[in-house]
Every structure is written in C-alpha cells, then in structure tokens.
Amino acid sequence: MHIVVCCKQVPEIAGIKVAPDGSGVLPPPGGGMVNPFDVYAIEEGVRIKEKTSGKLSVISSGGPTGEAGLREALALGADEAYLLSDPLFLTADPLRTALVLAAGIKKIGAFDLVLCGKQAVDDDSSAVPAALAQNLELPQVIFVKKFEELQPKMAKVFRMTDDGYEVVETSLPAVVGVVKEINEPRLPSLKGKMRAKSAKVTTWSAADLELDAQALNPSGFGYKVEQFYPPPPRPKGEMLTGTPEEIAEKLFQKLRQAQVI
C-alpha cells in the first residue's frame, strides 16, 4: 500500500503570531515545527506501511522551511519526501494549498491513501483535507480516530463526532484526516535521524507542477479570510485579601454572584 501523508511546518505553538495587518499568521520564526496533528498522520502512515509492507511518501507545500518537517517524517520512517516550494505557494489559503498538494500528489504517481492531520494549529482552518479530496476527486473522511479495517480497496474507520463516533466505510484511495486519539506517535530512532539527515528531498516548483499565477489566482476561489486577529487577552485576576475566613466568604459571594454555585 502506498500512503501519502501531507505535513505542514507551523510556528512553535507559543510563537504563533497574527500579522499586524490581520492578513494571516506569520510564517514560523526559526524552523518552526511539524503541525502536531500531522505527526499523528505520519505515525499512522508509518504503522500502515509497516503492516502492509508498503511505501510511505510525505509531502509539504509552502516555503523551504517545510524541509525540516519532511526530514522529521523521513526519520520516523517515511521513504520519500516531496517539498512543494515556490514563492507563489507562500501566501496560499487552504483552497489553493489543497490545489497545490493535489498537483504534487498526482505527480508522485499511484497511491492508495492520503493522510492529513485534522487541522493545522496556526490558521486552524481545517479546510485542506476536504478541499484536497475535492481536487483529487476522492472520498474524504475527517476526524478519524481509528482504522478498524484496511483492505486494498476499502477502509472502515471510526470518525469522531461531538457526541460519539460514526463507523464509516470508504473505498480507497481516499483522503483521511486524523485526530490525536488515533495513536501515540513514536520518537524517531537514532538511525532514522542519521538517515534522514542525508536523505533526498525532491523539490518541485509551480512550473514543475504546471501551475502558474493564473491557476492560483485568488479571485478564482470562493475563499476569503476577512481578517485574522488574536483572541482578546485574559482579564487580570482579582486578589482577595483578609483573613482566610474573610477570603472564603468573599469568594463564596463572588461565585454566587457569578451563578457558579
């Protein structure tokens, strides 16, 4: 089975910053890290590869910072890595990212399964997996917490919902977005890290994917983010003073006022 995992390089969670003009999230300062949800997708990809004696490819779209994440995936057990890097891809919204990824995945060749994290922790759009499936004209199942059954042409998965889970059967190839409950990611082995350091990462530009500025023209998509803004800062706490009995009484009154108790 040939599995393709999409991974995105995002800023360290503590370092996620919205651009001052509200146009998006700033690119990772330094190297950033692999989107944590994608790490679960990589781990699931490695497990399926091991179980089926298959092949695992990883793909990332954006700037050159994606290479670090791809090398991490190689250290974890991926066989091949593809970096889709072009100035045109840098400011892509989720729909254009999905278009670029779809072009990259098609260029890789035949595959059986595409795995993604359910969302990226920088823009949190959670739109790429579904849009990717649309571009690849494949079925999609997102929020998957378990592969119950995996056949060459069929997968049965548990899909998380707000109040439980659904059991979904899909034909393969398909695009599957995973949640963190799906597995416990391993750490890369020392040998894997050494191998990944010198492994080949194939880089494709927009021209390699036969995409141009027109194909990626924002007006051609129905997706527009009006403004990004950080959540309001938490209000400052209030310190209660007095003897322990007085503090307890004041706290009680405040909680009652707030209708907490």
Added chain:
Amino acid sequence: MDFELNEQQLLMRDSAREFAQKRLAPFAREWDEAEEMPKELLKEMAELGYFGMLLPEEFGGLGLDPLSYILALEEISKANASVEITLSVHNSLACQAIVKYGTEEQKKKYLPRMAKGELLGAYSLSEPDAGTDAGGLKSTAVKKGDKYIVNGTKNWVTNAAYAGIFVTFVKTRPELGREGISALLMERNTKGLAVGEKERKMGLKCSDTREIFFSDAEVPAGNLLGQEGQGLKIAFSLLNIGRVGVGAQALGIAEAAFDEALKYSRQRVAFGVPIANFQATQFKLADMSTKIEAARLLVYKAALLCEDGENAAGEVSMAKVFASEAANWVTNEAVQIHGGYGYVKEYAVERYFRDARVTEIYEGTSEAQKIVISRSILKKS
C-alpha cells in the same frame, strides 16, 4: 583549536535530549522510589538504537564517534543517571569487549543481537575482596575438555537482572597471579550461573546492581575472549571509554543540579528579595558553573582522544576524576541553595546529590585515577 560540534555530534546530542526530556525526566523520581525502571523503557531504547551506539554498522550499530556517544550519555544522565549507567555498561564495556577482542564468530553471534537490545551486556570484574585491586580476583575457570568450569562470586554487576551476556574475568591460571586472568563470555542461561538479590543503593537506585555466583558453571571453551592470560589487558583497555562515560554521567548530573539551583534561587524569596540577589548565592552559582564548564571541556577532550587510540589514559583519568568531584561538589551546593527543601524528595537535587556520589567510586576510584594520572606524567617527563 575547534570548539564546534560537528553535524553528527549535534544530531546525537539533540536526539538524546529530546528522548531524555520526554521519556526519562518526567519519571525520574517515580523510578527512583520504585528502585526500578520499566521493562518497556528498555524496549523503547532498543528500538531507538541506544544499545548499538558504538557498534559498527555492519553489526547493526550506529558506529558513532566517541564524542557523539558521550554527548548522548550526558543528555541521558541529565534526565536520569541510572538509565545512563545501564546504557554505558552495555555500550562501553560489554559491546566494546567483543568488538575489540571477539573472534569473527563471537562478533557475528552476539553483536547484532546486542545492537538490537535483544541481548543486554554486563561486565563482571569486581569481587567482594577485589575492587581497585582487580588482579586480586579469586574466581577461577578450569579447562576441562571443551569447557571451562567456573567457580566464584562477582559483585557490583550492573544490569545483572536483565543481562543476556556477562563479560566475566576469572583466573584460568591462578598460580600466575595477574598474568593468569582471562575473560569469558558467559551467557545468562549458563548452567551453574546464579544471579543474586538486588543491591539497595544510596543512589542510581533504578539501575540494577547485583552479585552473581558461579558454582561449577560450564562455559564453552569457544567463549574465551582473546587469549588466556589476556584478561587484565582486556579489562583495562576498555576502561578509557568507560571512564569518559562516567565523566559524562557526572557532568549530566552536575548540569541538572545547577539548572535546578539556578531556577530555585530566582524563585525563592528571603528578606524580601530572590536569594539569587545575594552575593553568597551568586558566588555559589559562579563556582558551580565554572566547574561544570571545566569538566565539560575535559570530558569532551578525553572523548576526542579516545578516538585516536589508547594512549589517553592520563587525560581520561583527569576528566573522570575532575568531573566526578565537580558533580559531588555542585550537587552539594545545589542542596545548600535549596536549604531544607534540598533535603527532601520533593526536589530533584536530593536525588542528584545521591546519584553523584558513586561517580567518584566506580570505574576506578578518584584515588585510582590519580595513580593513573601521576604515572602518565612521570612516564612523559
């Protein structure tokens, strides 16, 4: 002089740091109190490659240079010094004994399984009445047909509970004294080999240390390592990398203790200010930091010298004695900075203080190191 680490060295240090901080540090206290480490940990370390760090790639190892290896040990020790010694004995002593002195057949038989962590190595040289005076060991091996019949007792055997192979030093010709010592590879299931109770130690509590007993234990003659009579030479030739390993262990403990002391001195308020504001504390931190830096340079240099051959005994002993004394001094000061809190188990410095103590004792006491250092000085001049 180049103080920069190369790409592989940085990779090993960072990988070991990630592993140690995620998988070891959070549980250090729990395992210390339980006096054991979980079996799954050994399995995970095996999968990640920590049991084949120095082994050549042809046997499934990583073929690391000594400094890369030492950097990994330092990071592991920073999180859990007991885990460090488990790895160090296997990699530095047991594996290296076979790499250096094993026949092709012995290497093929044991090393791939040792690299995978399927076969954990132990090293049994010390005896109840022979520590620094290794030549005075009393265990015997008498050749009978195609077997050695081994009798005696070994102690302070690290990894004894889970080791699959013991590199064991015995007298094959007791009448020759030191010259009559030989090394044998004893498999765990050797008939007549028994493993004793776990030692209850002051520190490194979750590493496993036991006595082992031989009662007419039968070892195939083919399991002789090197030549008969070569035992002490083998034992001493492995000491270099083993001692730098203990230096790295001491360094890791000292660094961990320093980090805790620094953090605490900024948090703890006395007389209205953090205690880091007092010059008495600042001077302690300055001295701790200086000793750690000096220890680091000696240990790294000794590791680099290990790569070049075996004439580094003096430098290796300097690194070992200095780093271990620094670790004891630094952990003592870390306890002092913590005051009463440094004396209770809620704070990690109590454990560092206990763990550091043995670094001045095993792999050659500080006193033994000074003999090696002075001999190497006198020989040179």
